[in-house]
Amino acid sequence: MKQLFFVLLLFVMATTLHAQENTSIPNVTIKTLEGQSFNTSEITNDGKPVILSFWALWCKPCQKELDAFNEHYEEWQEETGVKIYAVSIDDSRSTARVMPLVNGKGWEFDVLLDPNSDLKRAMNVNMIPHTFLLDGNGKIVAQHTSYFEGAEFELYKEVKKLVGVN
Amino acid sequence: MRKLFLFLLLICSSSLFAQDFINSAQINGSFQVDGQFYRPDDALGITDSLIAGRKIGLNGYGNITYTLGKFSAGMRYEAFLTPIAGFDPQQEGNGFPYLWAAYNTEKIGVTVGNFYEQFGNGLLLRTYEEWTLGYDNSLNGMRVVLRPTKGVTIKGVYGSQRYYWQKFERNSRGIVRGVDAEFDLNETVKGWESSRVRLILGASGVSKYQRDADPIYNLPENVSGFAGRANLMAGKFNFMTEYAYKINDPSAANNFIYKEGQSLLTSLSYSQKGFGAVLQLKRVDNMSFKSDRGISGNALDINFIPPINRTHSYSLTARYPYASQPNGEMGLQFQLNYKIPKGTALGGKYGTGIALNFSQVNDIVRKAVNDTTAIGQEGTLGYTSDFFAASDHVFFRDFNVQIDKKINSKWKAVVQYMNLYYDIATLEGHPGEEAVKAHIALTDITWKITSLKSLRMELQGLWTEQDEGNWAAVMAEYTIAPKWFFALADQYNYGHPDKDMQNHYYTFSTGYIHDATRIALTYGRQSEGVVCVGGVCRQVPASSGLTVTITTSF
Secondary structure: OHHHHHHHHHHHHHHOOOOHHHOEOOOOEEEEOOOOEEEHHHOOOOOOOEEEEEEOOOOHHHHHHHHHHHHHHHHHHHHHOOEEEEEEOOOOOOHHHHHHHHHHHOOOOEEEEOOOOHHHHHOOOOOOOEEEEEOOOOEEEEEEEOOOOOHHHHHHHHHHHHHOOO | OHHHHHHHHHHHHHHHHOHHHHHHOEEEEEEEEEEEEEOOEHHHOEOHHHHOOOOEEEEEEEEEEEEEOOEEEEEEEEEEOOOOOOOOHHHOEEEEEEEEEEEEOOOEEEEEEEEOOEOOOOOOOEOOEEHHHOEEOOEEEEEEEEOOOOOEEEEEEEEEEOEOOEOOOOOOOOEEEEEEEEEEHHHHOOOOOOOOEEEEEEEEEEEEEOOOOOOOOOOOOEEEEEEEEEEEEEOOEEEEEEEEEEOOOOOHHHOOOOOOEEEEEEEEEEEEOOEEEEEEEEEEEOOOOEOOOOOOOOOOEOOOOOOOOOOOOOOOOOOOOOOOOOOEEEEEEEEEEEEEOOOOOOOOOOOEEEEEEEEEEEEEOOEOOOOOOOOOOOOOOOOEOOOOOEEEEEEEEEEEEEEEEEOOOOEEEEEEEEEEEEOHHHHOOOOOOOOEEEEEEEEEEEEEOOOOEEEEEEEEEEEEOOOOOOEEEEEEEEEEOOOEEEEEEEEEOOOOOOHHHOOEEEEEEEEEEEOOEEEEEEEEEEOOEEEEEOOEEEEEOOEEEEEEEEEEEO
């Protein structure tokens, strides 16, 4: 019986939808690196693309991905104006270590804290690293899970496509 | 059942009467299934009778979130049929443990159904879900969040907590109620907006109600706790502290003592570009807080006691992880991150990253309340404890150094050394076993063959006289970004005191990733160990066979 409702529900949902692939970020209140409240509606970039990446201190590939982003960030910003937000899902066991690590690594992009995984859940992130690409209107146009050496170039190709730079 | 029906009605009505908003209707979701196919393996002692017909373990879930303007609703279906090895047998079952609907505006947010919430650092209240551990203590009830002016957040929650698949019934497990308020003074006090000193204050109160049906003791039916916290930023310094207090709460977890509980968590950090340092202190005394006083396992926790040591990512460094001791612990942690700048002798062309970390956790000091009462004796005040004293009994110590170096455009390397002390008798509940003292060293080398293809190699060693003795681990992983990976790994327990148990735990893994979909296969042996995520740990038995993971988000 429950299963039947589930199917029915999915059907109803599906019929009310038009453009599933062009969803925007849900409105969730998380924290800045300094501990202040931050609403995700503030994730904008004046009509230019945004990269939103979920990571944590215990996730090695996540930090490799962010290191790779950081290495090219200056150049990417000059070419396309892309902005990067890195959302840490570290909980209270390690939130205090996030800022020293971010500064210690010299990361140039904005880092946000999601200590009880509210944004992670709202965006249906199962595993990290999980990276979203948003177009100038804040719509999600691509997402990718896992990071392997060199994947940043594939992502950047998409960014360039969005702004029409070759 | 009724909940589902209501939910359906809500969706239907919103889609019928709010045509204008339909274009803004959004749906997203995710699915995951973890499957394990077991085979007998004589060397690991896994026989047909041990598997007992449960040849396949499958854990799966599907999550759907629906958003229409300020309204949103969601559900999660779960099926553990049967749960994979190492999960609590009570997990076996299927259903919708997570159903909710919410309405959120700038000033007010209301959630009905299941929700996850955290007050401050969670010392009094934290509900969360950790799939890899099978942990879920969500509240089923209502939550109201008010934001009357900028910088002020007030939350109120009540409900009962999830306990595997058992329904909440009257006079069974407890009811949880809580309020929390947070003030960002720079946003609320006039003239402080542009101050370089930033201060955030918060306070919370949580109460649980559970009927006293005990034939011997007169137990408190309402147990309340209070917490206060502050976060002060001044230039490059950041100071955070939270203190929590709980009235007496006799329970199975504390051997039914009538002692109040308290905990303190403090950190001070300094950071600037290229350099970061943090010192954290923690004290916990009788702070297990569960919505059922009768249980002592990993379930129905109202609060969260964060372990503050580093969470390690390499297999052998993560072999002996620390888990918080809610009955009493006192610890500190220090971490330093430094990037030797580019263009210096040690920094080279790309700079060199150094991370240094030290943590130690001891037991607290307990003194008898009087001459005739043993420490921790059931039905008494338990013990007294000096707030500033730590006992000589060390639970855990970890000193580790890590160096990250990009050698040139083709080669990168990580080297790490770790020195560990692990009180296995307390932390894994093996009374009488000698504490593990271990040295662990590893190197992780990445060779970038082309811009998208690379080969990564790990070499690790763990040397100890205790427990299962020495280990060596090797791993080679070939990746083709952004879609493919292939990995071969072997962990060899060459120093096991029992010659017959000097096993190789080999695995072969491969995976394919397309956008947010990942399919991974692992064939081989899994050694016995502890998996910890976010402070909770799960014992994983040795197993042999095939593991499949399929995950997708949309």
